[in-house]
Amino acid sequence: MADDRPHLPAFDLAGFTPYRLAVAAKRTSEELARQYRARFGISIPEWRVLVHLAHAGDVSVRDIEARVAMEKYEVSRAAKRLAGAGLIVKRAHEGDRRLVRLALTAEGEALMRDLLPLAQAYQEEIDRRLGAALTGLEAGLDRLLADWEIPATEGGGRVWHEPEV
Amino acid sequence: MADDRPHLPAFDLAGFTPYRLAVAAKRTSEELARQYRARFGISIPEWRVLVHLAHAGDVSVRDIEARVAMEKYEVSRAAKRLAGAGLIVKRAHEGDRRLVRLALTAEGEALMRDLLPLAQAYQEEIDRRLGAALTGLEAGLDRLLADWEIPATEGGGRVWHEPEV
């Protein structure tokens, strides 16, 4: 107690990769989210669902969960709000009535025609900011994300069934 | 309606940097958090406060807010819980009684002596996973984080006052 400060291992949070990733993620996500939240009233989970629907067309909650790094309940709630806003429709899947088919409405598509270029522009801004560092960052992220993409040898491989489209 | 799918700009979420950062951050943070949550019952904001206290010694809420990318209220609440758990003490600052001085207790220090090596080990594991890609990732993060560190020309520069130690 008399001793000023004891011998704790030196550790600098500012150099800790998970912390750095968290800060970078929060800032980029929020910087972008501010734009579309203000203009379109869309949240981040909603944005992700919309993007995936624009990309993939007509898809179940389960598919989005697997592809977009969201939990089932996040997708479910985002879809509920989006359906309420008239941006997507939820239809029953014939053949397997547990599944819910999500798809953009005309209104949702119109929205995405404004939203996607905004995201493209933001990606370009990031690329500009990073300059030569871009390649290295993406390579690092590739490496980091690869470890999780397919849990592999655990419980037996899942089969990604492409939506029939 | 009859048309199968309209002409939306092509956009791949999986290649979108903010999304990739968010996923990488969430996964690394949670992988680590699972470890210390299970063993010590500490949350992520609490962990950040503890680390900063181990690093800096005796510091106000305001200092932590500035250095650890947390909001005032996050620090305040984390500190409240940590004090309740007996891991830190909150003392009044003489001279400026608005300030609250946070410091680890002996118990908090003991905890950190277990916790910090765990974080070190995790960082090393990440380094291993990344291999040669590490340098590039860190350079990219440096670049990305630098843009925000000091908001600069906006409202007048803040002065970082070093805690008197």
Next chain:
DNA sequence: GAAGATTCGTTGCAAATGCTACGAGGTCAA
């Protein structure tokens, strides 16, 4: 073809989060 296990999506509930307003303390200027 019936019981049991699994999968899909949703929801109730408790905890965490974010915003905003607030009170206490401090600073500055007339």
Next chain:
DNA sequence: TTGACCTCGTAGCATTTGCAACGAATCTTC
């Protein structure tokens, strides 16, 4: 020294999040 203004930390409140349990539908196994 009084009053306007600022800064520090906290707390109320509404929203969001995460977990876990649930009902419905399907698959499995005998």
